[in-house]
Amino acid sequence: MPNLNPGPFSGLDLLSSAVILLGDGLVIRHMNPAAENLLATSGRVVVGRSLLDIIQASAGLQKALDSALDNDWSYTGHNIEIRREDDEVLQINCTVTPVDAPEARLLLELRPIDQQIRASREERLLQQQQASRELIRNLAHEIKNPLGGIRGAAQLLEFELNNPSLREYTQVIIKEADRLQDLMQRLLSPHRPMQPGPVNIHEILERVRSLLLAEFPGQLKIRRDYDTSLPDLIGDREQLIQAILNIARNAAQAMEGKGEIVLRTRAVRQVTLAKKRFRLALELQVVDNGPGIPEDIRERMFYPLVSGRDGGSGLGLTLAQSFVQQHQGTVECESRPGRTCFIVRLPLEHA
Numbered sequence: 001m002p003n004l005n006p007g008p009f010s011g012l013d014l015l016s017s018a019v020i021l022l023g024d025g026l027v028i029r030h031m032n033p034a035a036e037n038l039l040a041t042s043g044r045v046v047v048g049r050s051l052l053d054i055i056q057a058s059a060g061l062q063k064a065l066d067s068a069l070d071n072d073w074s075y076t077g078h079n080i081e082i083r084r085e086d087d088e089v090l091q092i093n094c095t096v097t098p099v100d101a102p103e104a105r106l107l108l109e110l111r112p113i114d115q116q117i118r119a120s121r122e123e124r125l126l127q128q129q130q131a132s133r134e135l136i137r138n139l140a141h142e143i144k145n146p147l148g149g150i151r152g153a154a155q156l157l158e159f160e161l162n163n164p165s166l167r168e169y170t171q172v173i174i175k176e177a178d179r180l181q182d183l184m185q186r187l188l189s190p191h192r193p194m195q196p197g198p199v200n201i202h203e204i205l206e207r208v209r210s211l212l213l214a215e216f217p218g219q220l221k222i223r224r225d226y227d228t229s230l231p232d233l234i235g236d237r238e239q240l241i242q243a244i245l246n247i248a249r250n251a252a253q254a255m256e257g258k259g260e261i262v263l264r265t266r267a268v269r270q271v272t273l274a275k276k277r278f279r280l281a282l283e284l285q286v287v288d289n290g291p292g293i294p295e296d297i298r299e300r301m302f303y304p305l306v307s308g309r310d311g312g313s314g315l316g317l318t319l320a321q322s323f324v325q326q327h328q329g330t331v332e333c334e335s336r337p338g339r340t341c342f343i344v345r346l347p348l349e350h351a
Contacts, residue, residue, distance in 0.1 A: 018110040021101070026051045026065055029104045038110055039084055051108070056083040061094065068096045068106055079113065089334060144184045151177035194326060198232040199240060201282060201346075205263050208245045215249070216257035222248075225264040233282060233348050235327050243323040244286070246316040247331070247342045251288035254340070262287040273345055274328050281329075284344040293335040 012019050018035035020028060027050055031043035039054060046054050052062065061082070064075040075096040083089050095109040151174055158170035209222050251261050264285040271281045324331045329346040 018112075020051065020108040020110070021099070021104040022051060022065075022069075022106040022108055023103050024069065024105060026069070026106075028054075035110065038090070038112060040086055040088065041084075054085055058082070065096060065106070065108075068098065072098045074098065087339065144181065147177050147181050147184065151181070194236045194239065196234050196236055199235045199237050200232050201230060201240075201265060201284065202226050202228065204237065204240050204244060205265070205284075207241055208248055209263065211245060212248055212252055212261070216252050219258040220252055220255070221260040223260060223262045225262055227265050227267060230265055230267055230282060231348055233327075233346055235346065236323075239323040239326065243320040243331075244284070244344070246320040247286050247344070250316055251286060251290060251340065251342075254293075255288060255290035259289050267348070268345065271345060273330050273347055274325065276328065276347075278347040278349065280348045282344075282346045282348050284346070286342040286344075288340050289338055290340060292337040292340055293333065 012021070012030065012032045015032060016034055018038040019032045020035050021030040023029045027048060028043075028046050031039075031041075031046060033043075036043050041054055051057075051065070057065075058080055061077060061080050064077060067073070068075050075094075077094045080092050080094050081089060082092060091113050093111045093113055095111075097107045097109070098105065099107045154170045154173040154177065158167050158174070161167050161170065205224070205226070209224075212222060213220065248261060248263070252259075262285070264287065266283045266285075268281050268283045269279060271278055273281060321331050324344055324346070327346050329344060331345075332343045334341045334343070
């Protein structure tokens, strides 16, 4: 069993990995700066509190911690999910080591693996979406020509009919054919050439906010939480407006126009987006307090024609993701009942 030098454990503060010393009852005795950053808290505030007061850990991890205390053995867990006090979910690898130190029984090492999981998931989703888009485009091509024939035949039939009541049926055929042709065109032409230029993200968010408040007047609240020190990014203003509007409108529709949406911006450093490393990026969060995304479509919600809402086209999130990817960015989603958060990350400088 390793011996730790008694005192303030200042040596642990020099480590880049997150380290927490625990006593009996999983009471926190020391937390180094890396752990403070990881758990978004202050060691001065949490010392003396139970670890389980500041994080929600899986039942397996809690059992392993108790067993390590009771039996004085080590434990290593991989791909463990914990939730911070601010509701942020982290994916970590965890090692628990018994120690011999005053008032300390366990040394807990936490190693975040969010970036590894995100990169793997992003690559897998990108491959799936490319295959899905190709399939949809081929299908749209096959549907488009027969639709034109159906519409033309309905117009000729309407011209031959003398009974106005019968023409109502041909009008239904024509209007539905037009609607489907418009859908096929959107599937075939989701992109236009980008027109990049300096863009202020908060001007875009204010435009989105005004559009949503006009569309859902009354009970929809949109709260701003901006980092106004963020620099401009290089992007296509109209595409970014459409992408963020699609995401925010999706949230408003899920809440039936009643609830709160938070638009939050932050700077993030040293992130990997679309397999490229960027020193500085923008993180935009669109958070709502609605019912959450149905579990059966969470993995497929960015696919074309997948919608959790009756009457939805299933193209809004697909186009939003496509526009973000054209800007070398990523879009992700975390959802549970009462809180859904779409996270858009866009580079603020060249790789």
